[in-house]
Amino acid sequence: MICWRIKKQNSYANSKSWREKIYSGTYHFPRDFRFSDLVVSVFHRDYNTVSTTFSEMEGITLERYIMEYRLRRVQELLVYSNDTQSAIACKLGYSSSAHLSRQFKAHSGFSLSHFKNIRQAKLLLTHRTDIYRSLMYTINRL
Template identity: 55%
Template sequence: MLSNYKIFIKGMVCERCILAVREVFRELNIPVVNITLGEITTVSALSAPDIAAIREKLEPLGFTLLENKKTKLVRDIKELVEQVYSGSYDFPADFRFSDVVTNRLHKDYNMISSVFSEIEDITLEKYIMEYRIEKAKELLVYTDENLSDIAFKLGFSSVAHLSRQFKSNTGLNPSHFKEIRKSKLSLSGKTGSQD
């Protein structure tokens, strides 16, 4: 379960400010739990594009978005997870995500992991595994790549390792998602090698 996400805004001084900021969030379709002077609570953490869009809409109104250091760190970690497990990262033989994150963010891994767990209510390791499994599902359903290629692209040590993690996280085998792809292709009249 994700916890609520607080955003701090400089320049809010009255009820009209609250109404103006509420309208910005409504226009951007970002659900809000509460708005008070200088603080907004959203349903969940926001993505980097959401933050950029909010900042862009608030500045012309005379407001400045202030971001909590911990939530910014979590967003930076998520962006790094996305970069590394996108399917195009060149994994070195001795790859460890903890080394990558500490080198890129210049912070102690235990602190990074602790902040991530505090903000997201899930361990960083579990988040990474869930992200990799979601990416594997996407590749199984929308590409004709085999399991060996997918395991390699997502940094799994073997097809067996990917399959075990897949079954553990989804309760299903990877072949189930290959069947979804076959069904989608047969419904659209395409063959397995076409997209």
């Protein structure tokens, strides 16, 4: 019983590390990529076994977990990178930017442009802060 639990925990940890590697933005997705096929080839186990183990450990299905992780990565890339919507879709394995846009809107309730606007506001605030600091430095030198 203990041995089975350790094996389950190792499978769980491995599935999370593979998720991070694949959706880091540097993985080159083969045509018609399916995460489930990768899980089978990496773990040498039936996908349902790995998925069930993951669900028991995490309290959420592996599919849902991957989808939510990808959507968080989309948000991060929209706010903190200069990548276009098409580049983000490609980096994260979406079949098209339209597919990304539909899934993002359906699950977050926000459009992709909402997060691009956050990036623009962040850049504007950073620029204003830099101007303020420069002005304060000049005033203090007088």
